[in-house]
Structure formats: C-alpha cells, structure tokens
Amino acid sequence: MQQIRARFRLRHPGFALEADLELPGRGVSALFGHSGSGKTSLLRCIAGLEQAAEGFLEVNGEVWQDSARGRFLPTHKRPLGYVFQEASLFEHLSVKHNLAFGLRRIPPGQRRVELEQAVELLGIGHLLERMPGGLSGGERQRVGIARALLTSPSLLLMDEPLAALDLKRKAEILPYLERLHDELDIPVIYVSHSPEEVARLADHLVLLDNGQVLASGPLDQTLARLDLPIAREDEAGVVIEGRVQGFDARYQLLTLGLPGSSLSVRVAHSPVAEGRSLRFRVLARDVSLSLEKQRDSSILNLLPARVLEESSAANPAHVLVRLEVDGTPILARITRFSRDQLGLYPGQPLWAQIKSVALLA
Numbered sequence: 001m002q003q004i005r006a007r008f009r010l011r012h013p014g015f016a017l018e019a020d021l022e023l024p025g026r027g028v029s030a031l032f033g034h035s036g037s038g039k040t041s042l043l044r045c046i047a048g049l050e051q052a053a054e055g056f057l058e059v060n061g062e063v064w065q066d067s068a069r070g071r072f073l074p075t076h077k078r079p080l081g082y083v084f085q086e087a088s089l090f091e092h093l094s095v096k097h098n099l100a101f102g103l104r105r106i107p108p109g110q111r112r113v114e115l116e117q118a119v120e121l122l123g124i125g126h127l128l129e130r131m132p133g134g135l136s137g138g139e140r141q142r143v144g145i146a147r148a149l150l151t152s153p154s155l156l157l158m159d160e161p162l163a164a165l166d167l168k169r170k171a172e173i174l175p176y177l178e179r180l181h182d183e184l185d186i187p188v189i190y191v192s193h194s195p196e197e198v199a200r201l202a203d204h205l206v207l208l209d210n211g212q213v214l215a216s217g218p219l220d221q222t223l224a225r226l227d228l229p230i231a232r233e234d235e236a237g238v239v240i241e242g243r244v245q246g247f248d249a250r251y252q253l254l255t256l257g258l259p260g261s262s263l264s265v266r267v268a269h270s271p272v273a274e275g276r277s278l279r280f281r282v283l284a285r286d287v288s289l290s291l292e293k294q295r296d297s298s299i300l301n302l303l304p305a306r307v308l309e310e311s312s313a314a315n316p317a318h319v320l321v322r323l324e325v326d327g328t329p330i331l332a333r334i335t336r337f338s339r340d341q342l343g344l345y346p347g348q349p350l351w352a353q354i355k356s357v358a359l360l361a
Contacts, residue, residue, distance in 0.1 A: 003062050008045045011056040011065045017041045017211040025060040028188045030202035037192045048075040057156050081153035084304050085163045087144030095143050096128040099359040102150035104302040112152040122146045138169035156188045193353040195235040199281050200360045224329035226311035226322050237283035261326040265301045279360040286356040287332035293351050301354035
C-alpha cells in the first residue's frame with residue numbers, strides 16, 4: 001500500500017513540534033493551520049532541512065530518516081521537489097534553461113516527467129524564451145513548479161505557493177494545480193492557511209495548532225467534524241465530490257449527484273460534460289433546516305436529512321448541527337432559538353435547505 005509515515009519531535013525555544021502521521025502515498029495532503037501552527041516546520045522536517053532529534057520518515061516504502069537507527073538522508077539525496085512561496089528562478093537564464101536545470105539532474109531512464117509534459121501541464125509553452133524578470137508572479141510560480149516536477153520527485157512539497165500572489169494571480173494558477181492533482185501520480189504535501197485552496201486541491205487534511213496535530217484524515221470527513229476548531233470558523237463547511245448528471249440550458253443550472261446516492265443538487269454554472277466528477281462546497285452558514293419540505297421557496301436545493309449531533313459555535317447565539325444526507329455529511333449553523341423551536345434531537349429526520357452551492361472549479 002502506498003503510504004507516507006512521518007514522526008517528528010522538534011524543539012525550538014518557545015515552540016515544539018510533535019507529529020505522528022500516516023498520509024496517503026498519492027494525491028494531495030494539506031497541512032492546514034494558522035500562522036505559527038507548525039506547518040512549515042513539519043514540511044522542513046520532511047524535506048530534511050530541519051533534523052529533528054527524534055524523527056522517522058518513510059515515503060512509499062523508502063526510509064529517508066530513522067533516528068533510532070542513525071539514518072538521515074540529506075536533502076540533496078531525497079528524491080523530492082520543493083516549491084516555496086517565491087519562485088527562486090535563475091535570473092540570468094531563460095525559462096527554457098531554468099527548466100533544463102531541473103531536467104539535467106535526472107538520468108533519462110529515471111525520468112517520471114518529461115519537459116513537454118511539464119510545459120503542457122503548467123501552460124508555459126509561450127514563456128520558454130522569456131527571461132524571469134519579464135514574468136508575472138503567477139507565471140514565475142508556474143515555471144518554478146514545472147522545474148520542481150522535472151526533477152521527477154517521489155514527493156512534491158509545496159509551502160504556501162500562492163501566498164505571495166494577489167487574488168487574480170491565484171485564480172490564474174489554481175486550475176494548473178488542479179491539473180497536477182488529476183494527471184500526475186506524484187504525492188503532494190501542500191501547506192496552506194487558505195480554506196479555499198484546501199477545499200479545491202486536498203484529498204487528505206492535517207490540522208495543526210501550536211505544533212500539535214489536532215486531526216488527520218480524508219478531507220470530507222475531517223471538515224465535517226464538530227470537535228475541531230475549523231468548524232467554528234466563518235468559512236466552516238464541507239466539500240463534496242459530485243458527478244454531473246445533466247444541464248438545464250434554459251436556466252443555466254448544472255445537476256450534480258451526491259456520492260453513492262440518488263439525491264442531487266443544482267448549481268448555476270456553464271455546461272459540463274455529463275459523468276464528470278466535480279467538487280462543490282457547502283458552507284454551514286448557507287444551510288437552513290425545516291421540519292417539512294417547503295413547496296414555495298426560492299431555495300433550489302431541498303434535501304432529506306437526519307440530525308447526527310450538535311455543538312456550540314463561536315457565537316453564543318448559534319449552534320452547529322451535523323447532518324447526514326443519504327450518507328453525505330453536511331454542517332448547518334443556526335441560532336439556538338431556531339434549534340429550540342424545531343426541537344432538534346439526534347436521529348431526527350428533517351429537510352436541509354441549501355441556499356448556495358459553490359462549485360470548486
């Protein structure tokens with residue numbers, strides 16, 4: 001089974017990192033948390049840039065570090081790619097020669113990514129003859145990611161690669177990161193404090209706080225937990241992998257089926273090929289509850305649900321309710337007054353009214 005096992009104990013004055021993780025050996029694992037939570041420290045330990053006094057790292061069967069046995073593979077011997085917040089390109093070399101630098105490190109017979117593939121994936125064919133000084137921030141970062149891929153890494157580390165970009169440049173580069181997720185079989189560990197980036201890219205979520213791992217698990221399950229601080233934030237909600245069932249051209253509405261269910265949601269969107277898998281996000285603040293199915297509502301998505309549990313919210317006037325919709329978890333943030341008026345209890349059947357569905361594409 002493909003798996004990444006990482007155990008580290010690292011101590012600095014005023015900060016201690018303690019992590020014991022088992023991550024999937026493919027797809028994107030996101031390290032998420034506020035500034036100072038230990039995300040970058042953990043990433044640097046995985047890269048070998050920090051040598052923890054107690055450390056163990058195994059990547060898909062290859063042991064890179066085992067302090068108990070005195071094994072520590074230095075960074076330059078670890079088959080990894082590292083993408084920083086700022087793309088560190090060679091300013092005196094063209095984009096093509098920057099990419100060639102990464103490619104030359106790997107003998108032809110060991111290459112997992114070829115130049116043409118990286119150029120096409122990142123959409124940088126028109127930039128090959130340009131010098132780094134003439135590139136935008138988003139273009140520089142795409143070139144930096146392509147160069148990291150051309151080292152044919154067994155593991156790609158990305159440390160907040162969009163943090164230095166404005167909203168327009170982030171929107172420009174996110175689709176390319178999604179392509180990497182969909183088309184490359186290279187595991188990625190992605191550091192971010194952006195809920196949107198995590199929702200769009202991650203398969204597995206690691207939640208960090210003050211150097212401690214609060215949770216680690218599949219994205220959809222972890223976001224739906226009420227015992228984690230992330231559930232109390234304004235952007236709390238769930239991410240669902242739906243499948244396109246149809247498109248209403250008259251009203252410009254896309255129908256997405258819930259996983260393993262005959263139920264579906266509709267979202268305003270342009271046409272997408274039927275059968276395609278798409279992620280969408282439902283925020284807790286956009287879900288209201290009703291004991292009866294409303295027949296005269298402007299809300300498009302009315303789904304039969306069952307109450308699983310509830311928890312207090314950051315605002316004392318609110319409560320968080322975890323629901324199940326035919327096997328899919330959904331969160332709702334409602335007032336305590338509404339909770340009492342509805343008489344909510346675990347196992348209660350009701351209707352979830354989803355006011356807004358955000359398609360993550």
